[in-house]
Amino acid sequence: MALSQQAVELANGPNLCVVSTLLPSGLIQTQPLWVDSDGEHILINTEIHRKKFKNLEVDPRVTVTILVKDDPFLWSEVRGRVVEIVRGQEARDHIDALAKKYIGVDEYPLPIETERAMLKVAAEQSFDSSG
Amino acid sequence: MALSQQAVELANGPNLCVVSTLLPSGLIQTQPLWVDSDGEHILINTEIHRKKFKNLEVDPRVTVTILVKDDPFLWSEVRGRVVEIVRGQEARDHIDALAKKYIGVDEYPLPIETERAMLKVAAEQSFDSSG
Numbered sequence: 001m002a003l004s005q006q007a008v009e010l011a012n013g014p015n016l017c018v019v020s021t022l023l024p025s026g027l028i029q030t031q032p033l034w035v036d037s038d039g040e041h042i043l044i045n046t047e048i049h050r051k052k053f054k055n056l057e058v059d060p061r062v063t064v065t066i067l068v069k070d071d072p073f074l075w076s077e078v079r080g081r082v083v084e085i086v087r088g089q090e091a092r093d094h095i096d097a098l099a100k101k102y103i104g105v106d107e108y109p110l111p112i113e114t115e116r117a118m119l120k121v122a123a124e125q126s127f128d129s130s131g
Numbered sequence: 132m133a134l135s136q137q138a139v140e141l142a143n144g145p146n147l148c149v150v151s152t153l154l155p156s157g158l159i160q161t162q163p164l165w166v167d168s169d170g171e172h173i174l175i176n177t178e179i180h181r182k183k184f185k186n187l188e189v190d191p192r193v194t195v196t197i198l199v200k201d202d203p204f205l206w207s208e209v210r211g212r213v214v215e216i217v218r219g220q221e222a223r224d225h226i227d228a229l230a231k232k233y234i235g236v237d238e239y240p241l242p243i244e245t246e247r248a249m250l251k252v253a254a255e256q257s258f259d260s261s262g
Contacts, residue, residue, distance in 0.1 A: 028194040061245040
């Protein structure tokens with residue numbers, strides 16, 4: 001299934017998302033994160049020591065809900081799975097591009113503790129707010 | 132486990148949450164919602180025909196992440212289960228109180244399609260942003 005047009009547009013804008021994954025305990029982890037899209041997937045970026053990354057290595061089910069700060073009735077929810085994990089320079093370049101979008105700097109300013117990973121999320125269901 | 136003090140404070144403020152539940156398909160549903168707290172539980176309110184309500188009737192696992200609009204680094208994530216569902220007048224009074232908090236009106240202004248339900252969420256893990 002293709003991403004909705006609204007999800008792509010919101011992901012490419014200066015909007016935060018929340019990423020939900022499944023913990024080994026069966027509880028759900030939901031935390032805010034930067035986001036964008038290549039038009040076909042939702043793209044998120046994290047470090048490989050993070051719990052959300054470890055969750056997704058075990059169980060690729062993920063939901064990314066993109067929120068618009070000044071309009072609580074406009075959002076898109078993308079339910080699906082991580083279909084590709086990209087590491088190395090491409091993941092580093094991607095976090096730098098996100099830093100440019102969100103905070104206007106050329107390079108992600110925080111230390112990389114382990115290694116960045118870019119996660120490509122394929123939609124199985126794409127649900128847009130009606131607002 | 133008790134809720135964190137930060138989670139209670141953020142839930143009692145004019146902040147939106149996102150609520151994550153498990154769909155019968157095994158995918159995760161994550162959508163924004165109003166929120167508050169009785170100090171012991173996180174309280175959310177929905178209608179009984181909504182998918183998130185039906186999900187929680189089958190599987191009470193839920194995560195409520197409370198976001199602060201003007202500070203993307205301040206949030207609290209409450210992972211747990213719905214331990215009580217309150218319907219009838221108390222649920223109606225609760226949505227009216229939320230309407231007062233979020234949009235400054237005495238009565239929830241939208242039509243009730245079926246019936247409101249207030250869900251009490253007990254924390255099993257409470258995770259606060261360090262920001």
